Amino acid sequence: MKVLIRNLARSVTQAELEALFKPFGKIKNCTLVLDAKTGKSKGFGFVEMENGRDAIKAIKALNTLRVHGYGIRVKAAESTEE
Known part of the structure:
Protein backbone atom coordinates (compact mmCIF):
# COMPACT_ATOMS: atom_id res chain seq x y z
CA MET A 1 0.00 0.00 0.00
CA LYS A 2 1.31 3.43 -0.96
CA VAL A 3 1.09 6.24 1.59
CA LEU A 4 1.32 9.99 0.90
CA ILE A 5 3.01 12.21 3.50
CA ARG A 6 2.42 15.96 3.16
CA ASN A 7 3.38 19.10 5.08
CA LEU A 8 6.92 17.92 5.75
CA ALA A 9 9.51 20.45 6.86
CA ARG A 10 11.96 21.08 4.02
CA SER A 11 14.73 19.89 6.34
CA VAL A 12 13.32 16.34 6.73
CA THR A 13 15.54 13.76 5.02
CA GLN A 14 14.53 10.58 3.24
CA ALA A 15 16.23 8.57 6.02
CA GLU A 16 14.11 10.37 8.65
CA LEU A 17 10.96 9.71 6.64
CA PRO A 23 8.40 0.57 13.38
CA PHE A 24 5.10 -0.25 11.63
CA GLY A 25 6.37 -2.88 9.18
CA LYS A 26 8.45 -3.66 6.12
CA ILE A 27 8.93 -0.79 3.69
CA LYS A 28 9.10 -1.54 -0.04
CA ASN A 29 10.00 1.96 -1.16
CA CYS A 30 10.49 5.41 0.34
CA THR A 31 10.65 8.55 -1.79
CA LEU A 32 11.08 12.14 -0.66
CA VAL A 33 10.04 14.34 -3.60
CA LEU A 34 12.79 16.81 -4.52
CA ASP A 35 12.76 19.91 -6.69
CA ALA A 36 14.58 19.13 -9.95
CA LYS A 37 16.38 22.48 -10.09
CA THR A 38 17.43 22.97 -6.47
CA GLY A 39 17.54 19.37 -5.20
CA LYS A 40 15.68 20.49 -2.08
CA SER A 41 12.60 18.82 -0.63
CA LYS A 42 9.21 19.89 -1.96
CA GLY A 43 7.64 19.08 1.42
CA PHE A 44 6.02 15.75 0.59
CA GLY A 45 6.89 12.14 -0.08
CA PHE A 46 5.63 8.61 -0.50
CA VAL A 47 6.20 5.41 1.43
CA GLU A 48 5.12 2.06 0.03
CA MET A 49 4.63 -0.69 2.59
CA GLU A 50 4.43 -4.41 1.84
CA ASN A 51 1.46 -5.03 4.13
CA GLY A 52 -1.70 -2.92 3.84
CA ARG A 53 -2.59 -3.42 7.51
CA ASP A 54 0.81 -2.11 8.56
CA ALA A 55 0.29 0.93 6.32
CA ILE A 56 -3.10 1.65 7.91
CA LYS A 57 -1.56 1.41 11.39
CA ALA A 58 1.17 3.84 10.33
CA ILE A 59 -1.38 6.28 8.87
CA LYS A 60 -3.43 6.29 12.08
CA ALA A 61 -0.37 6.70 14.30
CA LEU A 62 1.54 9.29 12.26
CA ASN A 63 -1.19 11.57 10.88
CA THR A 64 -0.85 15.03 12.54
CA LEU A 65 2.42 14.00 14.28
CA ARG A 66 4.74 16.99 14.70
CA VAL A 67 8.04 16.49 12.89
CA HIS A 68 10.57 19.36 12.90
CA GLY A 69 7.77 21.61 14.15
CA TYR A 70 5.28 20.75 11.39
CA GLY A 71 2.11 18.69 11.82
CA ILE A 72 2.47 16.15 9.01
CA ARG A 73 -0.52 14.82 7.04
CA VAL A 74 -0.49 11.10 6.30
CA LYS A 75 -3.04 9.28 4.12
CA ALA A 76 -3.37 6.50 1.60
CA ALA A 77 -2.08 7.64 -1.80
CA GLU A 78 -4.68 7.72 -4.53
CA SER A 79 -3.98 5.32 -7.37
CA THR A 80 -3.29 6.85 -10.78
CA GLU A 81 -3.76 3.51 -12.55
CA GLU A 82 -6.78 3.16 -14.80
Whole structure:
Protein backbone atom coordinates (compact mmCIF):
# COMPACT_ATOMS: atom_id res chain seq x y z
CA MET A 1 0.00 0.00 0.00
CA LYS A 2 1.31 3.43 -0.96
CA VAL A 3 1.09 6.24 1.59
CA LEU A 4 1.32 9.99 0.90
CA ILE A 5 3.01 12.21 3.50
CA ARG A 6 2.42 15.96 3.16
CA ASN A 7 3.38 19.10 5.08
CA LEU A 8 6.92 17.92 5.75
CA ALA A 9 9.51 20.45 6.86
CA ARG A 10 11.96 21.08 4.02
CA SER A 11 14.73 19.89 6.34
CA VAL A 12 13.32 16.34 6.73
CA THR A 13 15.54 13.76 5.02
CA GLN A 14 14.53 10.58 3.24
CA ALA A 15 16.23 8.57 6.02
CA GLU A 16 14.11 10.37 8.65
CA LEU A 17 10.96 9.71 6.64
CA GLU A 18 11.81 6.03 6.39
CA ALA A 19 12.59 5.89 10.13
CA LEU A 20 9.08 7.17 10.93
CA PHE A 21 7.49 4.22 9.14
CA LYS A 22 9.98 1.45 9.98
CA PRO A 23 8.40 0.57 13.38
CA PHE A 24 5.10 -0.25 11.63
CA GLY A 25 6.37 -2.88 9.18
CA LYS A 26 8.45 -3.66 6.12
CA ILE A 27 8.93 -0.79 3.69
CA LYS A 28 9.10 -1.54 -0.04
CA ASN A 29 10.00 1.96 -1.16
CA CYS A 30 10.49 5.41 0.34
CA THR A 31 10.65 8.55 -1.79
CA LEU A 32 11.08 12.14 -0.66
CA VAL A 33 10.04 14.34 -3.60
CA LEU A 34 12.79 16.81 -4.52
CA ASP A 35 12.76 19.91 -6.69
CA ALA A 36 14.58 19.13 -9.95
CA LYS A 37 16.38 22.48 -10.09
CA THR A 38 17.43 22.97 -6.47
CA GLY A 39 17.54 19.37 -5.20
CA LYS A 40 15.68 20.49 -2.08
CA SER A 41 12.60 18.82 -0.63
CA LYS A 42 9.21 19.89 -1.96
CA GLY A 43 7.64 19.08 1.42
CA PHE A 44 6.02 15.75 0.59
CA GLY A 45 6.89 12.14 -0.08
CA PHE A 46 5.63 8.61 -0.50
CA VAL A 47 6.20 5.41 1.43
CA GLU A 48 5.12 2.06 0.03
CA MET A 49 4.63 -0.69 2.59
CA GLU A 50 4.43 -4.41 1.84
CA ASN A 51 1.46 -5.03 4.13
CA GLY A 52 -1.70 -2.92 3.84
CA ARG A 53 -2.59 -3.42 7.51
CA ASP A 54 0.81 -2.11 8.56
CA ALA A 55 0.29 0.93 6.32
CA ILE A 56 -3.10 1.65 7.91
CA LYS A 57 -1.56 1.41 11.39
CA ALA A 58 1.17 3.84 10.33
CA ILE A 59 -1.38 6.28 8.87
CA LYS A 60 -3.43 6.29 12.08
CA ALA A 61 -0.37 6.70 14.30
CA LEU A 62 1.54 9.29 12.26
CA ASN A 63 -1.19 11.57 10.88
CA THR A 64 -0.85 15.03 12.54
CA LEU A 65 2.42 14.00 14.28
CA ARG A 66 4.74 16.99 14.70
CA VAL A 67 8.04 16.49 12.89
CA HIS A 68 10.57 19.36 12.90
CA GLY A 69 7.77 21.61 14.15
CA TYR A 70 5.28 20.75 11.39
CA GLY A 71 2.11 18.69 11.82
CA ILE A 72 2.47 16.15 9.01
CA ARG A 73 -0.52 14.82 7.04
CA VAL A 74 -0.49 11.10 6.30
CA LYS A 75 -3.04 9.28 4.12
CA ALA A 76 -3.37 6.50 1.60
CA ALA A 77 -2.08 7.64 -1.80
CA GLU A 78 -4.68 7.72 -4.53
CA SER A 79 -3.98 5.32 -7.37
CA THR A 80 -3.29 6.85 -10.78
CA GLU A 81 -3.76 3.51 -12.55
CA GLU A 82 -6.78 3.16 -14.80
